[in-house]
Amino acid sequence: MMILLLILLMGLVLFGLPVFVGIMAAAMLGLHQSGVDFSAMAIEIFRLANAPVLLAVPLFTFAGYLLGEGGTSARLVRFSRSVFGWIPGGLGIVALVSCAFFTAITGATGVTIIALGGLLFPALISEKYKEDFSLGLMTASGSLGLHFPPSLPLILYGFVSGVSIERLFIAGLLPGVLMVGVLCLFSLFMGKKWNLERPAFSFSEFLKALKGAAWELPVPFLIVAAIYTGFATATETAVLTVVYVFLVKTLVFRELTLRTDIPRIMIESMKMVGAIMIVLGAALGLTNYLVDAFVPMKILDFMKGMVESKIGFLIMLNLFLLAVGCMMDIFSAILVVVPLIVPMAEQFQVDPVHLGVIFLANLGIGYNTPPVGLNLFIASSRFDRPIITLYRATLPFLFLLLLTLVMITYWPGLSLFLPSLLK
Amino acid sequence: MILLQRIDRAIRRAEGGLLILFLSLMVTLTFLQITLRAFHVYGRFEWANSLMGYLDWTEPLVRLLVLWVSFLGASLLTGEGKHIKIDLMSELLPSRWLPYREIILSAACVAVTALMVQASLGYVRMEWSFGGRLFPGVPAWIGQTIMPAGFFLMLFRFLLRGLSQALGLLGERKP
Numbered sequence: 001m002m003i004l005l006l007i008l009l010m011g012l013v014l015f016g017l018p019v020f021v022g023i024m025a026a027a028m029l030g031l032h033q034s035g036v037d038f039s040a041m042a043i044e045i046f047r048l049a050n051a052p053v054l055l056a057v058p059l060f061t062f063a064g065y066l067l068g069e070g071g072t073s074a075r076l077v078r079f080s081r082s083v084f085g086w087i088p089g090g091l092g093i094v095a096l097v098s099c100a101f102f103t104a105i106t107g108a109t110g111v112t113i114i115a116l117g118g119l120l121f122p123a124l125i126s127e128k129y130k131e132d133f134s135l136g137l138m139t140a141s142g143s144l145g146l147h148f149p150p151s152l153p154l155i156l157y158g159f160v161s162g163v164s165i166e167r168l169f170i171a172g173l174l175p176g177v178l179m180v181g182v183l184c185l186f187s188l189f190m191g192k193k194w195n196l197e198r199p200a201f202s203f204s205e206f207l208k209a210l211k212g213a214a215w216e217l218p219v220p221f222l223i224v225a226a227i228y229t230g231f232a233t234a235t236e237t238a239v240l241t242v243v244y245v246f247l248v249k250t251l252v253f254r255e256l257t258l259r260t261d262i263p264r265i266m267i268e269s270m271k272m273v274g275a276i277m278i279v280l281g282a283a284l285g286l287t288n289y290l291v292d293a294f295v296p297m298k299i300l301d302f303m304k305g306m307v308e309s310k311i312g313f314l315i316m317l318n319l320f321l322l323a324v325g326c327m328m329d330i331f332s333a334i335l336v337v338v339p340l341i342v343p344m345a346e347q348f349q350v351d352p353v354h355l356g357v358i359f360l361a362n363l364g365i366g367y368n369t370p371p372v373g374l375n376l377f378i379a380s381s382r383f384d385r386p387i388i389t390l391y392r393a394t395l396p397f398l399f400l401l402l403l404t405l406v407m408i409t410y411w412p413g414l415s416l417f418l419p420s421l422l423k
Numbered sequence: 424m425i426l427l428q429r430i431d432r433a434i435r436r437a438e439g440g441l442l443i444l445f446l447s448l449m450v451t452l453t454f455l456q457i458t459l460r461a462f463h464v465y466g467r468f469e470w471a472n473s474l475m476g477y478l479d480w481t482e483p484l485v486r487l488l489v490l491w492v493s494f495l496g497a498s499l500l501t502g503e504g505k506h507i508k509i510d511l512m513s514e515l516l517p518s519r520w521l522p523y524r525e526i527i528l529s530a531a532c533v534a535v536t537a538l539m540v541q542a543s544l545g546y547v548r549m550e551w552s553f554g555g556r557l558f559p560g561v562p563a564w565i566g567q568t569i570m571p572a573g574f575f576l577m578l579f580r581f582l583l584r585g586l587s588q589a590l591g592l593l594g595e596r597k598p
Contacts, residue, residue: 017528018506020497021535028538038542039549042570046546049490049566052482055453058492062446232457239453263443267499270442274496275507281493329507 005029019332023282030289041285048281052235053159058273059238060150063245064106065269070255072216073115076101079213086201089191091127093184095120096141100180103145104220107152113142113375117382128196132393137187139379139390140397143364144180146330147172147357149223150238153330156280157356160338165234166227167419171353173224175361175408175415182404183397215248228422276331283335296343303344313348314409317341318362325366326373333363350412357415361408365401368394424590427583431502434576438495445488445495452481480558487557487566494573501580522588529585536578543570 006029013022027041048054077098084093098120103112117138124134146153149169158165191198210217223241226232232240249256256262290296307313324333338359345355367375370391380387408414456478462471500506516524547567555563 012528012531014509015512015524015528016508017531018508020506021532024539025531025535028535037545038538039545041539042543042546042567045543045570046490046567048493049487052486054489055449055485058446058449058489059453062450235453236457239450239457242450243454263439266443266446267439270446270492270496271500271503271505272496274493274498274500275505277489277493278497279507327509332507 002029002033019328020278020282023279023286023332023336027282027286027289030286030293034289034293036289036292040288044284044288045281047284048277051159053155053165054277056150056155056165056235056238057152057276058270059235059242060107060152060155061273062266062269063150063238063241065265065272066242066245066249066256067105067216067219068115069261069265070249070253072105073098073102073119075209075213075216077116077119079209079217082202082206082209085199087188087191088196088198089187089189090198091124092129092133092137092187092191095124095137096144096180096183096187099138099141100145100148100176101220103142104148104151105216107150112145113138113378113382117379121383128194130194132389133190135379135383135385135390136393136395136397137183138383139375139394140183140368140401142375142378143367143401144183145176146360146364147176147179148220149227150220150234150241151360152276153334153360153363154356155234156276156331156334157338157359159280160283160335161342161352161356163352163356167353167422168356169224169227169234170422171357171415171419172360173418175357175404178407178414179361179401179404182400186396186400215252216245219245279332280335283332283339286336287339290340296340299340300344300347304347307348310348310350311410313344314350314358317345317358318405318409321359321362322366322369325363326369326371327366329374330360330363330367334359351416353419354412354415358405358409361405365398365405368398368401370394424586427586431580431583435499435502438499438576442492442495442499445492449485449488449492452478452485456481483557490566491569494569498573498576498580501577502583504584522592525588526585526592529581529588532581533578533585536574536581539574540571540578543567543574547571 006026009017009022009025009029013019024041028038031038031040077094080094080098080101081091084090084097087093095116099112099116102116106112106115121134121138124137125131129137145151149172151169151172154168154172155165157163158168219241222244223237226237226240227234246262250258250262256265303313303316307316321333321337324337328336341359342352342355345352367373370376376387376390376394379385380390456475459471459475459478462468463475497506512524547564547570550564550567551562553563557563557566
C-alpha cells in the first residue's frame with residue numbers, strides 16, 4: 001500500500017505536481033506510518049525563522065532582481081566586449097564571461113538566459129559564428145557562474161549541510177574560473193579555426209565602457225573582499241549589497257523609479273524567495289523524518305556493500321548527481337539530496353566544502369544533459385529551435401564541462417586551497 | 424466563481440503590500456544594526472552601543488520576517504501556477520489533456536495543503552498553551568500564525584485553479 005502511494009506520488013511529481021507538495025506528501029506518508037503527528041512538520045518549517053543565515057536569501061535575491069532590470073546587462077556586455085572582443089573567438093568569450101558574471105551578481109536565480117540571450121545570440125550570428133556553436137555556447141553558459149558569490153545555491157548548500165557559507169564562497173572561486181576558462185579556450189580555438197573577422201582593440205572604447213560599467217562591475221569583487229577579509233559575514237554583506245545596488249540603480253542611473261519599479265521588483269523577487277523557501281521548509285520536514293527513520297544510515301550500509309573506496313564513491317556520486325541534475329532544478333536537488341549524501345561523504349572522507357563545489361558543478365552540468373536537461377528546454381523556447389538541434393549543438397560544450405567536472409571532483413586541492421588560507 | 428476571483432484579487436493586493444513593507448523593514452533594520460556596530464567598533468562611539476541595546480529586538484524580528492515573506496511569496500506564486508516543478512509533460516502531453524492534468528494536480532495540492540493547515544494549526548495551539556513570549560507582551564504563537572494562514576491561502580488558490588479548469592471543461596461541452 002505504502003509503496004503504491006509512493007509510486008503514485010512520484011508519477012504526479014513527474015507530471016508537474018509542485019515539488020514542495022510532493023515532498024510534503026512523502027514526509028506525511030512516512031510520519032503517518034511511524035505514527036507521528038503531522039505538526040512535527042510545522043515545527044520543522046518554523047526553523048526557517050530561526051536561522052540567521054537564511055536572511056541572506058531574500059536579500060541577495062532582491063539585489064539580483066534589481067540588477068536584472070534596466071541596462072546592467074548591456075553595460076556588462078559592452079565592457080567585456082571592449083576587453084575581449086579583439087581576441088580570436090572573442091565574442092564567444094564575451095558571451096561566456098558576461099553570462100558567468102551576470103549569473104554571479106544575480107545570485108544564480110535563473111535570469112541570465114532571459115536577460116542576456118536576446119542580446120548575445122544575434123550578435124554571435126551576425127559576426128558569422130556557426131549557429132550550432134552559438135546555440136550550444138548560450139545554452140552551456142547557463143551553468144556557469146554558479147560557484148561565484150553570492151550564489152544562492154551555495155548559500156542553501158551551506159545551510160543544509162552546516163558548512164560555513166563564507167568558506168564555500170571562497171572555495172568556489174577557482175573551480176568556477178576553471179569551468180569558464182576551458183570554454184573560453186574552446187571559443188578561442190574555434191575562432192582561430194574559422195578565421196573570423198575581429199575588431200581591433202580600442203583604448204578609448206575600453207575607457208568609455210569601463211566608465212559605464214564602473215558601478216556594477218565591482219559588486220562581486222567587493223562581496224568576495226568583504227568576506228575574505230572577515231570584514232562582514234555573508235548576511236551582512238547581503239544587506240550592504242542591497243543598499244549599494246539600490247542606490248546605484250535609483251540615484252546613479254535613475255533606471256528604476258521608486259513608485260512603480262521598486263515595489264514591483266520587490267514583489268517579484270519575494271515570489272522567487274517563496275518558491276525556494278517553501279521547498280526548503282518541506283525538505284526540512286522530510287529530512288527530519290528520514291533521519292528519525294535512520295534512512296541515511298540504511299543507504300550508507302547498502303552503499304558500503306557496493307563501494308569500497310573514496311574514488312568509487314565519487315564516481316557513483318558524479319553519475320547520480322548528473323541524473324538528478326537533468327531531472328530537477330538545482331534548488332530542490334540541493335535541498336532534498338544533500339542531507340542524504342553528507343553523512344556518506346563523511347564516511348568516505350570527502351571534505352564537505354569540496355562536496356559542495358562538486359554538487360554545484362555536477363547539477364549545473366546536469367542542466368545541459370539530454371534528454372531532459374532544463375537549460376535545453378529553456379534555450380529551445382528562447383531561441384525557437386527544436387530540442388534535437390540543441391542536443392547536438394550542446395554536445396561539445398557538454399563534453400568539455402564534463403572534463404572540468406572530473407578535474408573538480410578528483411582534485412580536491414583546487415577547491416580547498418583558497419579556504420585553507422582563510423583563518 | 425466571480426466572487427471568489429474578486430476576493431482573490433483583494434487578498435493579492437494586501438499580500439503584495441505586506442511583502443513590500445516586510446522587505447523594506449528587513450533591509451532597513453539590518454542595515455541600521457550594521458551601521459551602529461560599525462560606529463561602535465571603528466568609531467568607538469558609546470551612544471551607538473547603547474542605541475544597539477535598545478534595538479536588540481530587531482534580530483529575532485527580522486528572522487521571523489524571513490518566514491513571513493516566504494509564505495506570502497509562495498502563496499502569491501500559487502495563484503500564478505509558478506511553483507518549482509518538473510515540467511516535462513507540458514511538452515509531451517497532447518494539449519487537450521492538459522485541463523485534466525491540472526484538475527488532478529490541483530486536487531492533490533488541495534489535499535496536501537489542507538493537511539498542512541491542520542498540522543500548523545496544531546503547532547500554533549501547542550505554542551499558545553505553552554504561553555511563550557516572542558517579545559515582552561507579544562506571545563510567540565502570533566509569529567507562527569503565518570503558517571496556517573499561508574497554507575490556507577495556497578489551498579484556496581489551488582482550489583480556484585482546479586475549479587476554473589473544471590468549469591472551462593464543462594463550458595466546452597454545453598454548446
